[in-house]
Amino acid sequence: MSPETRLREDICLLAKSLFDRGLTGGSSGNISARLEDGSLLVTPTGSSLGRLDPARLSHFSREGRLLSGDPPTKEMPLHTAFYDTRTQTGAVVHLHSCHSVALSMLPDTDPDNVLPPLTPYGIMKLGKVKLLPVFLPGDPAMGEAVRGLAGKRSAVLLANHGPVVAGKDVEAAVYAIEELEETARLALLTRGLSPRLLTQDHIERLVKTFNVEWDA
Known part of the structure; x- marks a missing residue:
């Protein structure tokens, strides 16, 4: 199996897993x-992540020309912004996951860091x-808003819309966006209950030990 064929199948398999677990619905x-x-291989516009055909994924040249497949998602500028500003990016995932x-939409969500420090992951x-x-x-x-971050963030949350995460490969990007949704869910479940947060010392040790981008 060629690397391209493998990647096409991996995209569809992971996309169906996200859809089947309710992390994004309809054609979102x-x-x-x-x-x-x-x-780039890109999921087509108007398609359900639960029913993708590997052969019909949009295939784009490095220069942004459609080589084959169905018309791509209309949010290509969002994806290309991550590839252009973060050279280590191998995949980008965008969902409309409910808790994120x-x-x-909550007025007291910190715009610079939307997730409270609830878990190490x-x-x-x-x-x-x-x-x-x-x-x-x-x-x-x-896409311009992402470019404005100058590659300093691997994850953003579009207000009233959903999360976008870049990773070194498609598995890493999917796992990271799942973590974002789960942390958002925890934040909502514990809201107003004064949960025990990770301390600043915990955060600093995590950042140092796992080489986390944190100062941006």
Whole structure:
């Protein structure tokens, strides 16, 4: 099996897992992943992550030209912004996951770091998650907002819309966005209950031990 064929199948398998567990519904959410030659495989526009066909994924050249497959997600500018500003990015995942969206709408959510320090893995896999403003779906300004972060964040939360996470490969990006959703769920479940948070010492040790991007 060629690397491209394997990656096509991995994208569809992971996408179906996200869909089956209710992390994104209908035709919402999109995934992209970079091949060794720098080209991108992208989930098509209007497609359900639960019913993707590996052969119909959009295939883009390094220069952004559609080579084959169905028309891509309208949120390509969001994906390419991560690839262009974070050279280590091998995949980008965007969902409309419920708890993350809910957290994005609350007035006291910290726009510089939306997730409270509840668990080690929330910090290890995500670093600080930036809250971005409300954009219309497909608005190129989403990509410009990500570019404005200059590659310093691997995860953002679009207000009233959903999370976007970049990872070294498609598995890493999926696992990280799952961690974001679970941490958002924990934040909502414990809201107003004065949960015991990780201390500043815990955070500093995690950042140092696991080389977490945290100062940005």
